[in-house]
Amino acid sequence: DADVTQTPRNRITKTGKRIMLECSQTKGHDRMYWYRQDPGLGLRLIYYSFDVKDINKGEISDGYSVSRQAQAKFSLSLESAIPNQTALYFCATSDYREGGYTFGSGTRLTVV
Amino acid sequence: SQQGEEDPQALSIQEGENATMNCSYKTSINNLQWYRQNSGRGLVHLILIRSNEREKHSGRLRVTLDTSKKSSSLLITASRAADTASYFCATDAPGGSYIPTFGRGTSLIVHP
Numbered sequence: 001d002a003d004v005t006q007t008p009r010n011r012i013t014k015t016g017k018r019i020m021l022e023c024s025q026t027k028g029h030d031r032m033y034w035y036r037q038d039p040g041l042g043l044r045l046i047y048y049s050f051d052v053k054d055i056n057k058g059e060i061s062d063g064y065s066v067s068r069q070a071q072a073k074f075s076l077s078l079e080s081a082i083p084n085q086t087a088l089y090f091c092a093t094s095d096y097r098e099g100g101y102t103f104g105s106g107t108r109l110t111v112v
Numbered sequence: 113s114q115q116g117e118e119d120p121q122a123l124s125i126q127e128g129e130n131a132t133m134n135c136s137y138k139t140s141i142n143n144l145q146w147y148r149q150n151s152g153r154g155l156v157h158l159i160l161i162r163s164n165e166r167e168k169h170s171g172r173l174r175v176t177l178d179t180s181k182k183s184s185s186l187l188i189t190a191s192r193a194a195d196t197a198s199y200f201c202a203t204d205a206p207g208g209s210y211i212p213t214f215g216r217g218t219s220l221i222v223h224p
Contacts, residue, residue, distance in 0.1 A: 004154075033211075042200065042216035043155075090154060099143050099162075101202070101212065103154035 003027050006091050006104035013081050013111055021076045021107045023091030031096060032074040034058075034066060037088040037106075046089075049074055081111040116144070116201040116215040124221045131188040133218040135201030136181075142204040144177055144184050145212060149198045158186075158199075193224045 004025045013019050023032065030051045035043040045058030047066040055066060063085060065077045078085055088108050092101040119134045135144065143162045147155040161168045161177045161184065168175045174187040188195055198219050202212035 035214075040216065043214040045211065045213070048211060088152065092155075099160045099204075100145055100157045101147075101155070102157065103147075105154045106152070108152070 002105065003102050004091055004093055004104040006089075006107050008107060009105065010108045011110070013109070015082055015111055017081050019078045019081055019109070021078075021089055021091075021109070023074045023076070023104055025072050025074075025091075025093045025102070027093050027095070027102055028071075029093035029095045029102070030071065031094045032068065033092045033094070033101070034064075034074070034076045035090045035092060036060065037090060043090065046076065078109075078111075081109075083111045085109065086111050116203045116213065118199065118201055118215040118218040120218060121216070122219045122221075124223065125191055127191060127193055127222055127224050129191055129222075131191050131195065131220055131222070133186050133199055133220070135184045135186070135203075135215060137184075137201075137203045138182065141179075144175075144204075145202045146173075146175060146184075146186050147200045147202065147214075149200065149217070151197075155200060188220075191220075191222045193222050196220060196222045 007022045033048040034046040037043050044060050049068045067075050088106050090106050091104040094101045116135050116137045145160045146158045149155045159170050159175050161175050172189045177184045198217040200217045202214045
């Protein structure tokens with residue numbers, strides 16, 4: 001099994017719908033992140049969490065919310081999806097003592 | 113704004129040649145990381161170099177760091193078609209918050 005698992009892998013949804021992207025990890029890392037990738041723009045941080053009780057906004061948090069249900073689970077929600085949220089979404093984990101991120105395989109989200 | 117920026121944006125070489133890509137950043141760092149991303153897939157951590165290190169090797173990869181110039185380079189020797197991917201650098205954020213920010217990547221194509 002992958003260290004960081006994202007579900008679903010692909011999703012097409014309609015404008016205005018609520019959607020949740022899920023992430024689970026077996027690395028035992030405290031820190032988890034959600035990134036968005038758009039062509040030509042690299043990765044941009046949406047939210048991050050340093051432990052279960054810690055949630056922080058990233059560079060582009062508007063229109064998104066997150067929930068850290070457990071050390072191993074970090075979900076991203078789009079409350080009312082809009083077309084410009086069409087992107088590739090990545091979950092990642094890290095251990096600050098080690099440095100470096102472990103990424104999931106991504107969720108390709110299309111909002112029509 | 114993004115902390116790390118890769119250069120060039122695109123690089124096309126023949127199999128067997130060396131590939132060099134660069135990363136520049138703007139502020140002090142704790143470490144710098146390089147990642148590879150195959151098309152549409154998650155990022156894979158390649159190598160991390162700390163601010164007190166100048167050079168690091170891993171297989172066919174050689175990373176250098178020049179903190180006085182705020183730059184790093186990634187050299188892939190004897191490139192293979194399988195090295196075709198996008199390469200990203202990430203630097204940890206100032207202030208010790210250990211949140212790497214990513215550049216836009218270098219797209220490397222290695223022709224067989």
